[in-house]
Amino acid sequence: MRDLYPAIEPYNQGKLKVSALHTIHYEESGNPQGKPVIFLHGGPGGGISPIYRQYFDPQQWRIIIFDQRGCGQSTPYAELRENTTWDLVQDIEQLRQQFKIDKWVVFGGSWGSTLALAYAQTHPERCKGLILRGIFMLRPSEIRWFYQEGANYIYPDAWQAYLRPIPLEERDDLLGAFYKRLTSEDRQVRLEAARAWSVWEASTSKLIPSTISQQSFAREEFAEAFARIECHYFVNRGFFTQDNQLLQNIKRIRHLPGVIVQGRYDVVCPMISAWELHQAWQSAEFIVINDAGHSVSEPGIKDALIRASDRFAAL
Template structure:
């Protein structure tokens, strides 16, 4: 199954959302089509035109936005006035700005799935359906899988040792905190060097089979520094959420009526598959799709195919305005 090709955006702009932040957004596809918002990963990722490839341009009106402090949004990187509630509110501000009565589909992968769930819980009446992959709900157990004593660190011990050993021995008991000090240093070279090593760990475990070409991103300061700075910023602040907040009964109850598709790589080393399964069991209108030969990244061949199929399936859903 081939992906979709879109023409250049039919609209783009900058939206002021605080005294500091202006968000960059772009719109693709059919101007009067079924509106979908694409929520990128991170924290600290950004959007690009290739993100539209899952969505049929003859059906969908595709909205991309760069979250606060990332991509073409300004200023970047910026951690002031940059919290999870801020990002969730921004999605709603953008919907109103674009005069979209209701999203036909809210699409999010990894950190984007976090925001998709939080946004749906905050604004359930304007979310028609959800499509999420690489599920992340910010629980301590999930973070322990990612950088703790079990999970990915035991599967990729040599990559994790390199990540740890970048810091001097006396600073290795608080990896996030001591990386964060370097990532927010006044010295540019210190920030860039720390960002390279922070992101190297992420890239080392993102795919079922490591693609060495992915590490070229480490040389792109425009990607590497915001990604590391904001990921560490959110990690230092427990993602500005209570532990387990998204999966609390009272919050899940708000979105049980929303059709959802959950796609998860069986061998995801970034976001433990257990979380996707727990979410699926809690949402009666969800469909669970396991990718047997995939890790975390949506670029895995099996994941890409299922995302395309799911987006086509969601296009046919009868969503009440």
């Protein structure tokens, strides 16, 4: 089993004003002359973590990571205006231009895989390849499974806590009920809903549930941006024009090398989406981790991603 590379610090950090409203935080680490890779975090609204740098050989890679609009150190905090998939695709391009990079490898998991596919299909000429994990294509069936009916059959105990802020008469549309509360003028109403939403995801992300993850996701400074921005994207169906848009446009990236890493027991983003993506993009390497759920930090997923990044360093 491969483990993370040693912890490193960024050699460059900064802010990029991407609109009149939004400014995003970015960092560079590793080798300034190395192969460029853009790391796309999850959520949307999850923000970056120092551990993400450690999935790449720092001698081989120029590692670029940023907080997407409204989360982490980007401002304004938890802002929903001017915050769409296509705004983020534009932000990635602005970063590429800022760093004077011609082409780069795109690495993303969970929502990061959604954004990676959307970006690559918009700018295939700027991509050297994709490393994807925990595939999520933001289709209605995927949203319904996790937030309305499906995953609750596996985690009824965690589901009970998720439902707590929502009265019985509103539970036939949980996405709408949460959105109403997450956009409330009352901060306590927002926070109660945000914690319930965020802890539900933390409770289901790993094959073996982690109390530490649940506590981390319950933190006020994380939960509000995470829950608000996720729910905003989900009620707007990812701002896609068609439910199967990412699958239908796979022809735009079929020529690119790709790796798809998927935990077989991923409850957050069930394996059917990764399977359907692979059927549409059969040249991409498909790696199923039989003893893993959704989390990037589970041993088998970590091993597969690090091996993939090592192989892509030679492209």
